Structures are given as structure tokens and as C-alpha cells.
Amino acid sequence: MPLARAARTAVAVVLGGALLAACGSGPSSSDGAGGKVTLTVDLFGSFGYQEAGLYAEYEKLHPGVRIKQTDTEDEQDYWKSLQTRLAGGGGLADVQAVEVGRIASVTQQQADKFEDLKKYGADGLKNQFAEAKWSAATTKDGRVVGLGTDVGPEAMCYRTDLLREAGLPTDRDVLARKWATWDGYLALGKQYKAKAPAKSAWLDSVGSLFTIMIGQEKERYYDASGALVYEDNPAVKAAWDASVRAAGDGLSAKLDQWSPQWNQAFSSGSFATLPCPAWMLGYIKGQAGEAGKGKWDIAKLPGGAGNWGGSYLTVPRAAKHKKEAYQLIQWLTAPEQQAKLFRKQGNFPSATGAIAAVADATDPYFSGAPIGKIFGEAAKAAPVQVLGVHDKNVADQITNALSEVERKGTSSEEAWSHAKKGVENATG
Incomplete structure (x- = not known):
């Protein structure tokens, strides 16, 4: 969470609640209001901490602590704002989220802007996380700049009522067999289009199709040496061609993800x-609301397992309450809280101890889908991806170009040239 993730501007949510006496020592610094500390948390998308009741639980366990969250819908907007504040050194929250596609930029270019969490005892948490998750937030000289929240194992979410109306099967196992490959998925999309309900397309955008397909690859935009390889990577070309084909066949609703539409x-x-990466489940619930309960289901992804997204919580050097901020992110990313978050919101754990704990999880909102099994198997089979300094920037430029294909009818060749120019500008 990611991704993830509903106004596009930041909306402050003050999370109060009764501060009940509980175990644990009080904060080491205060805002001067009766010894209370207000911890500011700045996120993007839908991390689900508020919705799952984790902030309220933490406040009860830590009398004197209050949590104030701001949340920007679009990660691109969030990142631009964060870069401005890091450059100026002001306006930073005690806790700042970083999307996995940006973490290499932080470790390689901006580590001096963030606290080394080892000074607060983070070294003792290493065995709690998957090796790839931990190492991605560790600099070459051993500094730890963030603690992992979730990972983004991928599946396919679908509307059973719409498929039924179009005369297609709705059973998750039947669909998984029919769309075992991406060609099968797109062929089924053509069948859907022929009998689809009015104003309904097969998928939301070809940008999301590209993103999920490329998430199945170990090497995407960079190779292990740090060199940009997206232009010559056959996996990028295959995902691009499939997305262009879907646009040409009219299978997309032409909706930019995270837009109001x-x-x-x-x-x-x-x-x-x-x-649908796991963190998308909470987003769907938030947007579709109670009226969508039971209309959605989840099946295995075409083409095998992959990963899209996942995030980190960091403490900027300019944070007001560094120690208390670390204590909060340590608690939020602990296996117990990650397991609770998955059961309530769908964010799949990066803490290894939580993965086994959610293996039997089901979700009544998604027609009782065995989300623990589906996303657990996907997480085990997903490749460990090579992350580059501008990973997210490259991905954004390519999906922006695909939006031109589906919305403006731009040719594949011209759109690809726009993507390359955008990458050149974004990577310097």
C-alpha cells in the first residue's frame, strides 16, 4: 500500500477517544497540554489503521498519547508533497509512509532525511519480517530507515452480479481455470463485452492491467546492478502489448485509478x-460500501502469482516526537497488529509470524472468499522484485502513456515514445 489509496487532497482526521489507564510508561516528551503527546501520522491511500480500530487501541494502551492522521488519496500527490517538505525540513509528520516503489530512492538518496531506527532497537525486529521486506529498507551501510507494513500479493476481484447478468460463470475456481492465462482473461473479457450490462466494461483501466502483469516479474524496470532495462525487457513489452490490445478491444472503462470517477x-x-492486490480489499469496501457486500468475490490471478505494492513507516529526522513515533510504528507493524489488519481490511502481512495466523481467514464482504489461502499462496509464490531508485516514477510514466492509448486513441508507438520521454525526464 500501498499502494494504496476519498478526496485527492489531504484530509486531517483527529482520532481521540478515552485515554484509559493501562500498562506501559508514559511518553518522554509532551506538547505541553497536561503531559499529552500528539503523534502525527501522514499516509497515502488506505492503510486501514483507523478503520481497524488500531489507533484507538494504541491510545488506550498508552495514556497521554493521541494520534492525528492525515491521508492523501493519490500516492503521486503524496510523494511530491513529501519531497517538498523534506527539502525544506518543515511540515513533516512524526510518521511518514513510503510506498515500496519509492523505498530504494529513500535508502540510496535520502537516508540522511530519516532516522536510523536501529538507535531505538529496530535491530531486534529483523527476524520478524520477510528478508526481502527488511533488506529493502536497509541502506548499504546498515541503517534501517523504515518498518514494513504490508505486501501486495495479487488476485482478481470481480463482481458476481455483473458476470451473472452477462451469462458468465461466477464460481471462483471455474473462473481461475478459464483465465489461467492473460490471453484467457482477455478472451473472457470479449465474451463479457458482448452481453455486458449497460455502461459496464470488463476492467477499470489498462493501466491497472499493466501494473498487475508486471508485478509478476522479478526484473521489471531495473536490473540487479541498478541499470535501467525497461526498454529492452520482454516482460515489460508483453504487459504493454496486452494492455494496448485490451484498449483496442474496448475492454476498459477508461478510468484513471484514484480519480473521483x-x-x-x-x-x-x-x-x-x-x-486486485490484497490491500485493495479495504479500498473496495470503503468505496462500494454496504451495498457492495456479497456482490464481490476473489479468484486466483491469471498468469501466476505476483506482487503490487506494500509500504513502510518511517520517522523523519525532523519529527517532533521521534521515540514515541518509533514506539507507535513498532506496535503497528508487529505480527499481532498485522494479523488484525488483514482480517479486518485485507492488508496482507509482511511480518512472517502473522502470515500463518491468517491462513484460515475468510471475508464475508467478498462472498466468503478464502482470502488467507488465496493471498497466502500468492505471497509464497510471488517473485522477490528488483527495486530501482526511480521504480515508481518509471511505472507512472508507462501507465500515463497507456491512459493516452485508451482515452485518446494514441497509437502504441507514439504512446511508448511519450513514456520513454517521461522516464528520461523523471530519472534525470
Whole structure:
């Protein structure tokens, strides 16, 4: 969370609640209001901490601590704002989230802007996380700049009512067999289009199709040496070509992800399927609301397992309450809290101890889908991805170009040239 993730501008949510006496020592510094500390947490998308009740639980366990969250819908907007504040040194929260596609930029170029969490005892947490998750937030000289929240194992979310109306099967196992490959998925999309309900497309956007497909690859935009290789990577070309084909066949609703129109489409039925990392479950619930309960289901992803997204919580050097901020992120990313978050919101754990604990999880909102099994198997099979300094920037430029293909009818060749120019500008 990611990704993830509903106004596009930051909305402050003050999370109060009764501060009940409990175990644990009080904070070491205060805001001067009766010894209370207000910890500021700045996120993007839908991390789900508030919705799962974790902030309220933490406040009860730590009398004198209050948590104030700000949340920006679009990660690109969030990152631009964070870069401005890091450059100026002001306006930073005690806790700042970083998307996995940005973490290499932090470790390689901005580590001096963030606290080394080892000074607060983070070394003792290493065995709690998957090796790839931990190492991605560790600099070459051994500094730890963030603690992992979730990972993004991928599946396919779909609307059973819309598929039924189009005469297609709705059983998750049957669909998994029919769309075992991406060619099978797109062929089924053509069948859906022929009998689809009015104003309903097969998928939300070809950008999301590209993103989920490329998430199945170990090497995408960079190789292990840190060199940009996206132009010559056959996996990038295959995902691009499939996305262009989907646009040409009219299978997309042409909705830019995270836009207001996309948000509204969750309740209007504008698309029948949505390539779906685990963290997307909470987002769907938030946008579709109670009216969507039981209309959605989840099946295995075409083409094998992959990963899209996952995030980190960091403490900036300019944070006001560094020690208390670390104590909060340590608690939020602990296995017990990660397991609770998955059961309530769908964010799949990066803490190894939590993965076994959620293996039997099901979700009534998604027609009782065995989310622990589906996403657990995907997480085990997903490749450990090579992350580059500008990983997210490259991905954004490519999906922006694909948006031109589906919305403006731009040719594949011209759109690819725009993507390359955008990458050149973004990577310097």
C-alpha cells in the first residue's frame, strides 16, 4: 500500500477517544497540554489503521498519547508533497509512509532525511519480517530507515452480479481455470463485452492491467546492478502489448485509478473485474460500501502469482516526537497488529509470524472468499522484485502513456515514445 489509496487532497482526521489507564510508561516528551503527546501520522491511500480500530487501541494502551492522521488519496500527490517538505525540513509528520516503489530512492538518496531506527532497537525486529521486506529498507551501510507494513500479493476481484447478468460463470475456481492465462482473461473479457450490462466494461483501466502483469516479474524496470532495462525487457513489452490490445478491444472503462470517477465506479458497476492486490480489499469496501457486500468475490490471478505494492513507516529526522513515533510504528507493524489488519481490511502481512495466523481467514464482504489461502499462496509464490531508485516514477510514466492509448486513441508507438520521454525526464 500501498499502494494504496476519498478526496485527492489531504484530509486531517483527529482520532481521540478515552485515554484509559493501562500498562506501559508514559511518553518522554509532551506538547505541553497536561503531559499529552500528539503523534502525527501522514499516509497515502488506505492503510486501514483507523478503520481497524488500531489507533484507538494504541491510545488506550498508552495514556497521554493521541494520534492525528492525515491521508492523501493519490500516492503521486503524496510523494511530491513529501519531497517538498523534506527539502525544506518543515511540515513533516512524526510518521511518514513510503510506498515500496519509492523505498530504494529513500535508502540510496535520502537516508540522511530519516532516522536510523536501529538507535531505538529496530535491530531486534529483523527476524520478524520477510528478508526481502527488511533488506529493502536497509541502506548499504546498515541503517534501517523504515518498518514494513504490508505486501501486495495479487488476485482478481470481480463482481458476481455483473458476470451473472452477462451469462458468465461466477464460481471462483471455474473462473481461475478459464483465465489461467492473460490471453484467457482477455478472451473472457470479449465474451463479457458482448452481453455486458449497460455502461459496464470488463476492467477499470489498462493501466491497472499493466501494473498487475508486471508485478509478476522479478526484473521489471531495473536490473540487479541498478541499470535501467525497461526498454529492452520482454516482460515489460508483453504487459504493454496486452494492455494496448485490451484498449483496442474496448475492454476498459477508461478510468484513471484514484480519480473521483474511479471511486464512484465501485458502486455504479462500471467494471466487472479489478486486478486486485490484497490491500485493495479495504479500498473496495470503503468505496462500494454496504451495498457492495456479497456482490464481490476473489479468484486466483491469471498468469501466476505476483506482487503490487506494500509500504513502510518511517520517522523523519525532523519529527517532533521521534521515540514515541518509533514506539507507535513498532506496535503497528508487529505480527499481532498485522494479523488484525488483514482480517479486518485485507492488508496482507509482511511480518512472517502473522502470515500463518491468517491462513484460515475468510471475508464475508467478498462472498466468503478464502482470502488467507488465496493471498497466502500468492505471497509464497510471488517473485522477490528488483527495486530501482526511480521504480515508481518509471511505472507512472508507462501507465500515463497507456491512459493516452485508451482515452485518446494514441497509437502504441507514439504512446511508448511519450513514456520513454517521461522516464528520461523523471530519472534525470
